Amino acid sequence: MQIEPNRTSQATFDYVEGLKRYIAEKFMPRLRAAYEIREQRYAQARNGEKPATMEQVGELMRPMTLYRYNRAIQQASQELMWRVIYESLEPRRPELAGELNRPTENAIGSVETDPDLEMPKYYTAVDFHLQPRSYHGDDLAGVVYDIGVPIYVLHRNGSDSGESGRALASVIPPGRYEKILDMGCGVGQKTIPMADAFPGAEVHAIDLSGPMIKYAHKRAERMGGKIHFSQQNVERTKFANESFDLVFSTILLHELPPGAIRNMIAEIYRVLKPGGLTAHLNLPPYNQVSPYNAFLMDWETHNNGEPYWHAFHELDLPAIFREAGFKNIREVTAESKNTGRGAYSGKSPYLVTMAEK
Amino acid sequence: MSVTHRPHQFDDPAIDTLLSIVLSLGNEVFALRDRTRIIEKMLEAKGTISRADIEAYKPTPEEEAEIRNDNDAFIARLFRVFEGNLE
Numbered sequence: 001m002q003i004e005p006n007r008t009s010q011a012t013f014d015y016v017e018g019l020k021r022y023i024a025e026k027f028m029p030r031l032r033a034a035y036e037i038r039e040q041r042y043a044q045a046r047n048g049e050k051p052a053t054m055e056q057v058g059e060l061m062r063p064m065t066l067y068r069y070n071r072a073i074q075q076a077s078q079e080l081m082w083r084v085i086y087e088s089l090e091p092r093r094p095e096l097a098g099e100l101n102r103p104t105e106n107a108i109g110s111v112e113t114d115p116d117l118e119m120p121k122y123y124t125a126v127d128f129h130l131q132p133r134s135y136h137g138d139d140l141a142g143v144v145y146d147i148g149v150p151i152y153v154l155h156r157n158g159s160d161s162g163e164s165g166r167a168l169a170s171v172i173p174p175g176r177y178e179k180i181l182d183m184g185c186g187v188g189q190k191t192i193p194m195a196d197a198f199p200g201a202e203v204h205a206i207d208l209s210g211p212m213i214k215y216a217h218k219r220a221e222r223m224g225g226k227i228h229f230s231q232q233n234v235e236r237t238k239f240a241n242e243s244f245d246l247v248f249s250t251i252l253l254h255e256l257p258p259g260a261i262r263n264m265i266a267e268i269y270r271v272l273k274p275g276g277l278t279a280h281l282n283l284p285p286y287n288q289v290s291p292y293n294a295f296l297m298d299w300e301t302h303n304n305g306e307p308y309w310h311a312f313h314e315l316d317l318p319a320i321f322r323e324a325g326f327k328n329i330r331e332v333t334a335e336s337k338n339t340g341r342g343a344y345s346g347k348s349p350y351l352v353t354m355a356e357k
Numbered sequence: 358m359s360v361t362h363r364p365h366q367f368d369d370p371a372i373d374t375l376l377s378i379v380l381s382l383g384n385e386v387f388a389l390r391d392r393t394r395i396i397e398k399m400l401e402a403k404g405t406i407s408r409a410d411i412e413a414y415k416p417t418p419e420e421e422a423e424i425r426n427d428n429d430a431f432i433a434r435l436f437r438v439f440e441g442n443l444e
Contacts, residue, residue: 006412011391015384018428022436030439066439069376072366073436076377080384303364 003147009088012080013151019077020154027070034066035292054286054295061295075130075303081151082131085144097139100214104221111217112230113210120233122257122308123208130305135186135209142187142215149189156338157189160223164250164350165190167336168281169197171352177201177246181271183234183264184208184252188216190281192225194248201246204239206232235263242273250281251350254312261315265324272357278326281334284351286313317353326355383435390431391424 005013038060043050051057061067089096119136127134131148135141149161157163168190177198182191185205195203205227207213213229220227232238234249234256247268253261268278286294294313301310318329334350365373395414399406416424 007391007395007414008388008412011388012384014391014424014428015387015432018387018425018432019380021429022432026433027436027439068366068372069439072373072376073380075364075366076373076380079377080380084384303366 003089003143005088005147009084012084016077016081016084016151017154019073020152023070023074023077024154027066027073031064031066031070032292034064035061038064051291054291054298057291057295071299071303078130078152078304081148082144085147086132086140089140089143093140096143100139100142100211100218104218107217107221108224108226109217109220110228111213112228113214114231115210117208117210117231117233119208120235120260122260126307127305128255134305135207135212139211141209141211142213142219145212146187146189146215146219157336160192161189162193163336163338164281164334165193166197167334167350168248168250168279168352169194171332171334171354172197172246172248172277172279175245175277177277179244179246180204181206181239181244181247183247183249183268184255185216185229186212188213188220188225188227188229190250191216191227192220192223195225195227198246202228204228204230204244206230206234206237208233235260235267237267237271239271241270242276244271244276245273246277246279247272248279248281251283253280253282253317254306254309256312257308258311258315261312261317262320262324265320265326269324269326269357274357276357277354278321278357279352279354280317281350281352282317283313284349285315285317288351318355321353321355326357329353329355383432387428387431390427394424394427 035057039050042060051060124134124136129148129152131141131145132138133141135145138144146161150157150159158166178201180194180198180201180203182188182194182203182205185191185207186209188205191203191205195201203226205213205216206229207216208231210231213231216227217229220229230238234252253264256264265278272278283297286297289297297313298310300306318331321329331351331353334352336350363370363373367373392411395411396406399410399414
């Protein structure tokens with residue numbers, strides 16, 4: 001199942017990318033320069049003391065017309081992107097939905113949905129990244145997400161959207177990982193590069209969304225990835241105790257409230273074999289970035305369908321792993337190869353949190 | 358709290374709404390520019406064209422770069438006001 005946009009849709013995608021490139025390459029430096037003038041004035045009034053917290057940065061930044069426009073263009077361009085992707089797919093909806101529900105011939109992997117799976121409230125309450133009807137409320141959510149993400153990140157994750165999966169694989173210590181689980185796999189953009197990195201392993205991937213895993217399965221089969229997708233909740237899975245050698249997630253944890261993260265980590269402890277490894281790739285917490293960048297990052301919380309983003313970036317993740325019984329907890333930086341068409345605002349290196357049972 | 362009410366960046370959400378309208382208009386102009394470019398290219402090459410030809414049009418990598426530069430210049434002109442003394 002491959003979607004080729006027609007020229008009219010492509011022109012809009014080019015336009016949205018142009019807007020995002022404009023924000024990252026031209027507008028952000030301009031905003032920074034205007035901010036620095038305010039920062040200087042602030043410091044002059046306080047014996048040279050500069051804003052030290054993201055709240056203080058915010059007090060200077062929020063009144064700036066440039067800041068408001070910068071963010072408003074970001075938001076409106078994102079809304080435009082989702083709208084046009086849906087509009088372009090609408091005429092093909094019956095055909096696409098039909099194909100998603102049809103079993104794949106000669107499949108090497110598998111897919112198992114669970115129509116009775118209860119959707120957590122924290123999940124149904126949000127249109128993640130402002131995607132209309134979010135991940136669970138539209139048959140085409142997976143298709144739409146897979147078209148949108150490369151535009152959203154200006155193609156920095158490679159033509160298969162797999163660079164952050166490869167970045168994670170590059171920091172996993174060598175070992176025998178016979179059974180691997182991807183938690184919160186979405187459309188499997190990172191599952192496939194991780195499966196490629198550990199050939200011969202039996203790879204499972206779970207997500208709350210039926211539409212996402214149905215599409216993930218079609219996508220993996222098209223790309224030759226042997227993955228077993230199932231619709232499950234990361235907080236309590238159907239897997240047996242001590243069944244996996246490696247359990248991972250990529251850029252997932254900020255979509256969960258802290259309570260759900262704790263449940264997920266306890267569940268990982270249960271399904272990991274003794275000596276098994278768990279690894280989670282995320283953006284770094286606020287105390288590891290400058291107050292200026294933390295303030296800009298934090299915008300997502302209230303403006304981009306990311307209500308748990310702030311809490312996650314202030315969370316002491318290693319402490320949660322420790323409390324769950326894990327040992328050898330460590331955090332390493334993972335650089336993702338940027339294949340992008342132009343700069344991207346969120347280009348800080350990833351942080352991988354790893355722990356052993 | 359499904360995102361039923363739209364986040365807004367300005368104290369008066371009407372400005373956000375207006376910006377959405379401007380960006381949509383920009384999108385329409387942009388798509389027209391794209392179409393005009395294709396029509397010109399095809400007319401030059403073939404002398405006659407159809408709507409299907411346009412929708413199926415695939416630019417070469419060199420042309421894609423040319424389109425990208427043209428796009429960036431278009432957007433920079435649209436937002437020229439932000440390069441002034443605005444804070």
